[in-house]
Amino acid sequence: MRTCQMLYPRDTVTRRAVSMDGMWKFRLDWQQQGYEKDWKDGIPNPDLIPVPASFQDFYTEKDVREFTGDVWYETDVFVPGEWEGREVAVRFGCATHRAEVYVNGVKAAAHEGGFLPFSAVVTEIVRYNAFNKVVVLVNNELNVTSIPCGETKVLSNGKKMSKPYFDFYNYSGLQRSVNLIAYPKEHIEDFSVIHEFEGQDAIVHYSVETTGSHEVEIQVFDEGSQKVASAVGKEGEIRIPDVQKWSVGKGYLYRFEIRIVDGMEVIDEYYDQIGIRTVEVRGKDILLNGEKIYLKGFGKHEDSDVVGRGFNIGMMKRDFECMKWIGANCFRTSHYPYSEEIYQMADREGILVIDEVAAVGLFKSMMNFLEASTGKQTAFFEEPTIPKLLENHLQCIEDMICRDKNHACVIAWSLLNEPETTNEASVPYFAKVFEAARALDPQKRPRTFAMVMNSLPQNCKCYQFSDFLSLNRYYGWYTLGGYEISDAEAAFRDEMDAWAAKEMNKPLIFTEYGADTSAMEHKLPSVMWSQEYQIEYLEMCHRVFDSYDFIAGELVWNFADFQTTEGIMRMDGNKKGIFTRQRQPKLAAYYYKKRWENIPLDYKK
Ligand code: CKX
Numbered sequence: 122m123r124t125c126q127m128l129y130p131r132d133t134v135t136r137r138a139v140s141m142d143g144m145w146k147f148r149l150d151w152q153q154q155g156y157e158k159d160w161k162d163g164i165p166n167p168d169l170i171p172v173p174a175s176f177q178d179f180y181t182e183k184d185v186r187e188f189t190g191d192v193w194y195e196t197d198v199f200v201p202g203e204w205e206g207r208e209v210a211v212r213f214g215c216a217t218h219r220a221e222v223y224v225n226g227v228k229a230a231a232h233e234g235g236f237l238p239f240s241a242v243v244t245e246i247v248r249y250n251a252f253n254k255v256v257v258l259v260n261n262e263l264n265v266t267s268i269p270c271g272e273t274k275v276l277s278n279g280k281k282m283s284k285p286y287f288d289f290y291n292y293s294g295l296q297r298s299v300n301l302i303a304y305p306k307e308h309i310e311d312f313s314v315i316h317e318f319e320g321q322d323a324i325v326h327y328s329v330e331t332t333g334s335h336e337v338e339i340q341v342f343d344e345g346s347q348k349v350a351s352a353v354g355k356e357g358e359i360r361i362p363d364v365q366k367w368s369v370g371k372g373y374l375y376r377f378e379i380r381i382v383d384g385m386e387v388i389d390e391y392y393d394q395i396g397i398r399t400v401e402v403r404g405k406d407i408l409l410n411g412e413k414i415y416l417k418g419f420g421k422h423e424d425s426d427v428v429g430r431g432f433n434i435g436m437m438k439r440d441f442e443c444m445k446w447i448g449a450n451c452f453r454t455s456h457y458p459y460s461e462e463i464y465q466m467a468d469r470e471g472i473l474v475i476d477e478v479a480a481v482g483l484f485k486s487m488m489n490f491l492e493a494s495t496g497k498q499t500a501f502f503e504e505p506t507i508p509k510l511l512e513n514h515l516q517c518i519e520d521m522i523c524r525d526k527n528h529a530c531v532i533a534w535s536l537l538n539e540p541e542t543t544n545e546a547s548v549p550y551f552a553k554v555f556e557a558a559r560a561l562d563p564q565k566r567p568r569t570f571a572m573v574m575n576s577l578p579q580n581c582k583c584y585q586f587s588d589f590l591s592l593n594r595y596y597g598w599y600t601l602g603g604y605e606i607s608d609a610e611a612a613f614r615d616e617m618d619a620w621a622a623k624e625m626n627k628p629l630i631f632t633e634y635g636a637d638t639s640a641m642e643h644k645l646p647s648v649m650w651s652q653e654y655q656i657e658y659l660e661m662c663h664r665v666f667d668s669y670d671f672i673a674g675e676l677v678w679n680f681a682d683f684q685t686t687e688g689i690m691r692m693d694g695n696k697k698g699i700f701t702r703q704r705q706p707k708l709a710a711y712y713y714k715k716r717w718e719n720i721p722l723d724y725k726k
Pocket of ligand 1 (some may be wrong): 287
């Protein structure tokens with residue numbers, strides 16, 4: 122278990138977090154000479170590049186944008202003398218897809234997986250009261266055991282390129298913030314909370330992991346900074362009288378202060394903002410604080426002009442404003458865990474999140490959108506590489522749950538997107554992944570996975586693992602589009618009838634449905650790709666959703682247009698956005714605003 126690095130970096134009376142964001146030295150390793158030539162000691166003739174950001178879209182040369190292989194980053198960081206005697210680490214919000222970290226030429230960490238944090242503990246490596254050289258080798262190659270999955274192809278000119286088994290651009294680099302952190306040797310490694318209600322009060326069951334044996338104290342403050350509860354001990358219960366529940370649109374957050382103490386002395390201190398709510402699936406309903414909720418919102422991406430998948434604080438703000446304006450209450454972090462700041466914002470705004478691990482592409486296809494409805498099988502889970510993939514997948518699930526488990530906004534875990542499920546070999550794989558998530562989550566939140574069009578009631582061998590079913594469906598787009606839309610509606614209803622006939626007594630939500638739409642195109646009568654067709658398509662889907670009581674949510678694909686690998690099916694990216702990539706509304710955004718503002722939170726109660 123890699124724990125302490127998962128705590129979000131904060132300044133407290135015992136901790137320091139110094140941002141290392143800014144312009145870093147940077148170089149692509151065209152000849153793969155970095156190792157041999159000891160670039161770990163310093164990169165010769167570097168360029169400068171911003172961190173956090175994807176490196177791809179700054180440059181004007183296509184070879185750079187498509188670069189696949191090793192890229193090197195370097196910066197100098199001052200470590201204060203007064204930090205001697207404490208633990209010191211360099212904490213990366215992520216490095217996509219894998220990294221090695223060198224400090225003063227010494228290897229300090231290696232990490233696999235591009236969307237979760239890790240730290241290099243450098244206490245014994247750094248020079249105090251001096252500048253220290255931090256060099257990071259980041260590799261962005263995809264393979265069949267990486268999460269997400271894909272291939273790296275070597276062209277006849279010797280250059281490598283990424284061939285993702287997924288439909289988003291393989292942006293990479295140091296895409297999230299980097300911090301130099303200092304904390305006491307005896308420190309808080311992790312903590313978790315589980316909530317329940319008793320009358321007007323909340324009972325919070327907590328547990329704190331520390332590296333020592335001193336006493337732990339917890340104090341809880343409301344939003345008016347009034348102390349409302351406290352407790353002593355590494356585990357226990359806190360009663361919060363007359364609790365303000367965290368709920369949709371009302372992200373009430375209590376400040377939990379955790380201290381390791383020795384008498385009056387504070388050995389370590391950490392704090393977090395915690396929303397108090399319960400979430401469960403009961404019969405055909407998803408319940409928040411015991412009340413039925415209907416999910417309205419989006420599958421999203423972290424994706425914007427110029428910085429690519431780099432954390433973009435301005436875009437985050439705009440996205441939440443657009444989601445509130447349109448009447449959304451939920452999004453899925455398709456197809457990877459997002460930047461930590463986004464969950465903090467969702468906690469604050471009272472927006473629900475389905476947190477998805479980057480297990481996308483577990484179906485061997487470069488164009489799954491074309492093959493997803495053909496019934497194609499790739500025997501993906503029969504490959505000899507599966508044990509290694511499973512190991513990486515389980516590690517990512519562990520890290521995601523460890524990082525995000527205390528967020529009120531996270532109401533469910535999505536453990537895979539559009540994997541192959543029609544082959545028996547997928548069953549033991551799914552069993553392990555679903556079991557792991559249940560064991561790791563203190564709150565035992567619902568688990569699900571997003572089911573591709575090939576995963577149907579009559580052939581899917583894995584839907585029973587999900588606490589609620591999540592369907593990605595494109596009737597009227599990838600199948601029976603345009604003037605055939607009436608047949609699409611009939612086929613859609615046939616599938617829903619077949620699910621209903623299974624009498625699963627479980628909710629089903631749509632994690633994807635959508636139609637590519639050019640923000641420039643208007644047509645009367647409609648044609649596919651026009652803004653008018655997008656609305657006709659959505660109206661058809663909603664007629665279906667509104668007809669079945671077990672359908673508990675609609676997350677349209679996608680919140681905004683986003684970048685993908687180039688190809689004949691993509692015109693500078695995927696255009697299924699309800700907003701453009703610049704976050705301006707298409708016509709469908711006004712259609713949704715009207716629909717969602719009229720759908721109550723407990724729709725279909
Ligand atoms: N689902 C038929 C996964 C997303 C894609 C989406 C699309 C597909 C559809 C599969 O990552 O973007 O093709 O628009």
